[in-house]
Amino acid sequence: MLIAFNKPYGVLCQFTDRSTPPRPTLAGFGLPPDVYPAGRLDHDSEGLLLLTDDGALAHRLTDPRHKQPKTYLVQVEGEPQPAQLEALRRGVELTDGPTRPAQARRVDAPPLWPRDPPVRFRKTVPDAWLEIIITEGRNRQVRRMTAAVGLPTLRLVRVAIGAHRLGELAPGAWRRLDA
The missing domain is CATH 3.30.70.1560 (Alpha-L RNA-binding motif)
Incomplete structure (x- = not known):
């Protein structure tokens, strides 16, 4: 499975946050279970974040050798x-x-x-x-x-x-x- 998500400003590219107070994470957007980000966007950046449940696909999308x-x-x-x-x-x-x-x-x-x-x-x-x-x-x-x-x-x-x-x-x- 491959998901395109438009990450808003101020959201962390992870599903949990242990800081106090907690910051917004991917958990608040109803994404399918068992997907994880293929790459990252800083909390102060916005836009396309790909998520997948396929480790090999995540590697192809993020490894610099593939020059995506x-x-x-x-x-x-x-x-x-x-x-x-x-x-x-x-x-x-x-x-x-x-x-x-x-x-x-x-x-x-x-x-x-x-x-x-x-x-x-x-x-x-x-x-x-x-x-x-x-x-x-x-x-x-x-x-x-x-x-x-x-x-x-x-x-x-x-x-x-x-x-x-x-x-x-x-x-x-x-x-x-x-x-």
């Missing part, structure tokens, strides 16, 4: 310059080593659902949207990449993993996919 492209819409602070986009395309140096080259381009603001809480707005600081496609999945990688080129991330929404797309799935909703 992951597509993100990223709202950044600042006005992206050609050199910054080119740096993302070449790969940037992070504290844990260089990233693989990414696809990166500026896009119009996408028609996304409102985020709760909203992204901070400052009249004196412009923001822009990028589409970034990576083929690895390090901890907070896209956020660290945009920060490394001087474009801090304000909002991060994963819209695709390989051929699997988020589509019109509302935050907190899920659907079964063909594996």
